[in-house]
Amino acid sequence: MNRDKHYQLLVQRASSMRENPTATEKKLLEALMKSAKLPTFHPQHVIYPYIVDFVCLEKMIIVEVDGSSHDGSKASDELRDYDLEKAGYKVMRFSSGEVALSLTTVIDRIKFECSFSSSKPLPPRKVTSKKQVKRPMIVPLPRVVYEEPFRQPPRTRAGKVRLRKALAPGETIRVLCALCGNPIANADIRVRHKGSTEKVEWVHKSCAQ
Secondary structure, three states: OOHHHHHHHHHHHHHHHHOOOOHHHHHHHHHHHHOOOOOOOOOEEEEEEEEEEEEOOOOOOOEEEEEEHOOOOOHHHHHHHHHHHHHOOOEEHHHHHHHHHHHHHHHHHHHHHHHOOOOOOOOOOOOOOOOOOOOOOOOOOOOOOOOOOOOOOOOOOOOOOOEEEEEEEOOOEEEEEEOOOOEEEEOEEEEEEEOOOOOOOEEEHHHHO
16 A cells, blocks of 8 residues: 555544544543643644644644553554654653543643744754764875986987996097997997998997897
């Protein structure tokens, strides 16, 4: 059964219950209607999925009269009250004996609750997650990075970077390497190299490998 059909059945049942109230409910309704200091209470009103005995929509107060049939339904009544209070209503329960023997006391308690209740419906309570504590962001200190000075690698057939030794004191430059462009000293091992031209040039042996 869907929600709409269930609601319509509850409305029909509530209408039937209003036409045939119990003696205790009829007595309490007459007292609520005669009291000038009380707002309007509606008997047998549908608050889905329940039918409450009396409800003041202005003050969001529900009055339930428990007869002998409620003696073994304490758990279901607690669940019912929890759902109604979760929806923003204040639930007041009285036994049929209290209404029959102490009606004035019951009305006074209802008046007291109405005087302290808000005239506007309470908004549904929103479940919010725990607020995260903002922690200060720790910025690490910059690390000192040592970098080697940039050196233009010589263009070799092997594609490797080779660093040549500096010339020895008194050593003269004989010729430049045709591959890396660095001078070829007397101590260097050199070989002949034939490039794209017919001219034979000298290169370091390490560059030619």
